[in-house]
Amino acid sequence: MSDDRFDLDGLPTRVLFGAGRRADVPGEVARLGGRRVLILTGRSQEVHSAVLPQVAALVAGAAPDALRRVARALGADDGADALHQLAVRAGAATSLGALGLREDQVDGVAGRVAAAAPAAPREVSAEDVRGVLRAALAGRG
Numbered sequence: 001m002s003d004d005r006f007d008l009d010g011l012p013t014r015v016l017f018g019a020g021r022r023a024d025v026p027g028e029v030a031r032l033g034g035r036r037v038l039i040l041t042g043r044s045q046e047v048h049s050a051v052l053p054q055v056a057a058l059v060a061g062a063a064p065d066a067l068r069r070v071a072r073a074l075g076a077d078d079g080a081d082a083l084h085q086l087a088v089r090a091g092a093a094t095s096l097g098a099l100g101l102r103e104d105q106v107d108g109v110a111g112r113v114a115a116a117a118p119a120a121p122r123e124v125s126a127e128d129v130r131g132v133l134r135a136a137l138a139g140r141g
Contacts, residue, residue, distance in 0.1 A: 046093035050139070053084035053094075054132040055120075062122035084140075095139030106133045 057080035060067045067079035076082035087094050101109070110133055114126035 046099055047096070049087045049090075049092035050094055050096050050099060051132055051136045053080045053087070054135040054140070056080040056083055057135075058124070058128055058132055059121045062120075066121075096133065096136045097138065101133070101137055103134075103137065106130055106137065109133060 056067060056070065060080060070079035071077055071082050074082035074086060076085070084094060086092075093099055107130065110126045110129040113129045114124060118124055
């Protein structure tokens with residue numbers, strides 16, 4: 001794998017949670033000999049944690065190796081479910097409904113996301129996005 005691509009095999013080595021923890025990141029990266037850091041902050045991190053398991057399930061057929069590596073890294077059989085369980089254990093957001101998304105907003109959001117043509121291992125339609133949003137609305141893993 002080229003050096004500029006994300007590699008799941010070495011992750012997660014360390015996860016830091018909590019407000020103000022970004023100051024701890026440089027020391028942790030140096031201690032662990034890391035080269036890359038992913039930092040999720042603000043409201044977007046809550047949205048990401050709520051939709052990631054559903055997005056993983058959506059693309060699982062097009063990226064089976066990636067989901068197998070996620071499952072293996074998290075000690076599980078199913079990568080998408082393992083991501084949901086990780087969010088639950090970490091106390092992260094698992095429901096878009098709890099973050100304020102309403103059912104009557106799903107179609108509009110799905111249309112905007114699909115129109116933006118998100119990068120994915122397979123083509124993503126507005127109906128695909130609706131399914132992701134509806135599952136994440138309820139917080140299903």
